[in-house]
Amino acid sequence: MTCLVTGGAGYIGSHIVASLQAHGYAAVVVDDLSSGVITRIPGISLLEADISDEASIDAMTQFMRENQVTAVIHTAALKSVPESVADPLSYYRVNIGGTVNLIESMKRAGVTNFVFSSTAAVYGMAKGEVTEDSPTMPINPYGETKLASEDLLRALNEVGQVRAASLRYFNVAGTATDALADNFATNLIPQVLRRIVDGQSPKVFGTDYETKDGSCERDYIHVADLADAHILALTAIEKAGSQWAFDVFNVGTGTAYSVIEVVERAIAASGASVELEVDARRPGDPARIVANPAKIRSVLGWRHSHDLDDMVNSAWSGMKALNA
Ligand SMILES: NC(=O)c1ccc[n+]([C@@H]2O[C@H](COP(=O)([O-])OP(=O)(O)OC[C@H]3O[C@@H](n4cnc5c(N)ncnc54)[C@H](O)[C@@H]3O)[C@@H](O)[C@H]2O)c1
Structure with missing residues (x-):
């Protein structure tokens, strides 16, 4: 089975690539290398593309078909809270527009299984112990774009277009x-x-x-433990098949x-x-x-x-x- 990792040349994405390989999956990567580093993924097939660019839809569709991709782990995003406050448009373009483009290409390539990189920032000013049922009230565009992406995935899961899980990371280190x-x-x-x-x-x-x-x-959560959580989420989706209902998980x-x-x-x-x-x-x-x-x-x-x-x-x- 081959998993496409968007943002796979990034800090977390490259750990996910390593974890996929350790668990017997093949991995391929889509990344525009805006903050990613190619030397983190030696020997991995890379499509260098900006997911927020509509022209990437065709390229990603073809890349998925060529590599017989069976699942996607979507980490590619902009992730700076202060930058998102200063430049919301870029955050909505990449984090939401990019997710829409990616899902469009998955639809064309017939790929449904999806694990999403979300964040504790969706809880906004949460205090104390946070469960998945704690209110989601993001206080900046970064958190808003992640929550909106989750809403999209929930809606798509309900109509059987994707089978998705969202992992809400705490402080990765x-x-x-x-x-x-x-x-x-x-x-x-x-x-x-x-x-x-x-x-x-x-x-x-x-x-x-x-x-x-x-x-x-x-x-604080070690990035290698976090990476392993993606493989568990993916295998749970694969096992459940069409019975999978969209779900969110705290990772801390x-x-x-x-x-x-x-x-x-x-x-x-x-x-x-x-x-x-x-x-x-x-x-x-x-x-x-x-x-x-x-x-x-x-x-x-x-x-x-x-x-x-x-x-x-x-x-x-x-x-x-x-x-x-
Ligand atoms: N690092 C954290 O503490 C943390 C916490 C919570 C959630 N997250 C989420 O985890 C994910 C990965 O974060 P990271 O820390 O590895 O960041 P990172 O910047 O190291 O990785 C992001 C990767 O995505 C790529 N990318 C960015 N925009 C792109 C675009 N338009 N098209 C294609 N590729 C693009 C970058 O080149 C990079 O390789 C993000 O979605 C982030 O929101 C991170």
């Missing part, structure tokens, strides 16, 4: 190998490590929250780590002699957000196998390699 490391310092762990590499003190924004040490608490560990814990472990991993720096709270940061992963555990049988040290240590190794 770490790397399986140095070559697949995250090259963008947008998430906390790479941001902290970047500051350490640059000889600056990592910052903690607010230490007066009602949490165990006063800093914000979040749920259910454990909250504080920003201070993360920063201290990052400093320890690096061996650098820097101190953390405390800054004022940032507006809009909820004190604690943690996934309730009960559903993905019971329905898909998913378990995480990496802890925070694995995430921080592998991310540090990857960052050193990137800067070597």
Whole structure:
């Protein structure tokens, strides 16, 4: 069986490609290489195309037919919250328009099975423990485009046009190998490590929250564990066949780590002699957000196998390699 991974040259997509191969699937990739890195997917067949461009529909249809694609894992997207606020049109064009084009080409190529990269950002300002039944109220265009894509997939699933599952990722971190490391310092762990590499003190924004040490608490998930969740979702869809009903799953560990814990472990991993720096709270940061992963555990049988040290240590190794 061959799975098409859109955004397969990206940080998460390339881990999914590796996980697919480890589970006996063949993988092919569509990516415009806007943030993806081709060396992450050696030997993998690549269609270099912008999914938001209507001209890509024919190219993707043909690529799926040629490679006898049986399923799609859709990770290609723009993912920066502040950028989405500054440039909503690009986010709607790529994240929704791109998804529409992709599904149109799947329809033409006769492919129905679909796993979607969603995000905890669909929950907006959720606080505390988040289940899949928590209200979805995104507070920025990025989260809105992911939620709208889920709505589209639900509607298409209801009429049998796709069989889709959406995975709502919490804070993704770490790397399986140095070559697949995250090259963008947008998430906390790479941001902290970047500051350490640059000889600056990592910052903690607010230490007066009602949490165990006063800093914000979040749920971190190792990218290799996250990648495996896609394979489980895909095999569940394949097993259910036409009986599959659209479903959403949180992907997090259910454990909250504080920003201070993360920063201290990052400093320890690096061996650098820097101190953390405390800054004022940032507006809009909820004190604690943690996934309730009960559903993905019971329905898909998913378990995480990496802890925070694995995430921080592998991310540090990857960052050193990137800067070597
Ligand atoms: N990294 C996180 O913490 C996180 C958290 C929640 C959800 N997500 C979602 O996971 C997915 C992957 O994120 P990532 O961290 O690997 O990001 P990434 O930027 O490393 O990967 C995205 C990939 O998509 C490709 N791409 C972007 N626009 C494209 C387009 N128009 N046409 C074709 N290819 C395009 C990029 O070149 C890149 O290879 C995204 O959908 C993102 O919203 C990520």
